[in-house]
Amino acid sequence: MTKMIHSYWAYIVLIILIFAIVNAIIGLNSKKEFAAKDLKISLFALIASHIQLVIGFIAYYMSDFYLTMRSAGMGEVMKNSDLRKILVEHPLVGIIAITLITIGFSKHKKKATSTEKFKTIAVFYGIALILILSRIPWSQWFSM
Ligand code: HEM
Ligand code: HEM
Structure with a gap:
């Protein structure tokens, strides 16, 4: 059940995140004023990822993978690339990515100019997106 919510919510996270990045890049290139709308889009992406x-x-903690880790041990998890991806790489890189989004959001608020604000969002959210995409268990997602 939680797994299902997590895999559907993933579409929302990815769509809003991509939208926020594209919006920041457009804002940067067109030298627009960083408006309330831009703050909202960045904030929605932050909230969705949190x-x-x-x-x-x-x-x-509810997954069968977690039970496998408890019974088989961490050594077995690390040796098996599927288990390692779900139990170690995906969560760890996901946490790092969401941390980058949070830092980016915090930093953009303190920037003085619109250009700097757009740039901060584009860079931090952009790196976060790449990290997230690199560690999604794609085959499992599309076979659900
Ligand atoms: C494991 C759970 C969570 C952790 C560890 C976490 C962590 C954080 C951290 C470190 C900040 C930055 C504070 C700052 O320096 O400005 C933050 C901000 C925020 N988080 Fe979370 N969060 C979590 C869950 C959530 C959830 C469930 C929501 C929404 C439903 C949420 C919404 C927000 C919002 C709106 C901000 C403030 C952004 C701002 O205006 O600065 N977070 N969170
Ligand atoms: C950064 C944003 C994240 C995105 C976009 C994301 C997306 C996904 C997707 C698409 C799947 C595959 C779902 C399926 O097989 O149907 C998945 C699985 C999973 N994710 Fe995430 N995830 C993120 C962050 C995290 C974090 C931070 C954690 C843990 C702290 C986590 C824990 C898991 C677990 C345990 C599974 C496997 C669930 C199972 O098969 O029982 N994810 N995630």
Whole structure:
């Protein structure tokens, strides 16, 4: 159940995140004023990713993979690339990515100019997106 919410919420996270990045790049290139709308888009992406973090933690401890880790041990998890991806790489890189989004959001608020604000969002959210995409269990997602 939590797994299902996590895998559907993933679409929302990815769509809003991509939208926020594209919006920041457009704002940067067109030298627009960083408006209330731009703050909202960045904030929605932050909130969506924080919610995914919480759902992810619940999914983690409720998953069969977690039981396997408890019974087989961490050594077996590290040796098996599927288990390692779900139990180690995906969560760890996900947490790092969401941390970058949070730092980017915090930093953009303190920047004085619109250009700097757009740039901060584009860079931090952009790196976060690449990290997230690199560690999604794609084959499992599309076979659900
Ligand atoms: C494991 C759970 C979570 C952790 C560890 C976490 C962590 C954080 C951290 C470190 C900040 C930055 C504070 C700052 O320096 O400005 C933050 C901000 C924020 N988080 Fe979370 N969060 C979590 C869950 C959530 C959830 C579930 C929501 C929404 C439903 C949420 C919404 C927000 C919002 C709106 C901000 C403030 C952005 C701002 O205006 O600065 N977070 N969170
Ligand atoms: C950064 C944003 C994240 C995105 C976009 C994301 C997306 C996904 C997707 C698409 C799947 C595959 C779902 C399926 O097989 O149907 C998945 C699985 C999973 N994710 Fe995430 N995730 C994120 C962060 C996290 C975090 C931070 C954690 C843990 C703290 C986590 C824990 C898990 C677990 C445990 C599974 C496997 C669930 C199972 O098969 O039982 N995810 N995630």
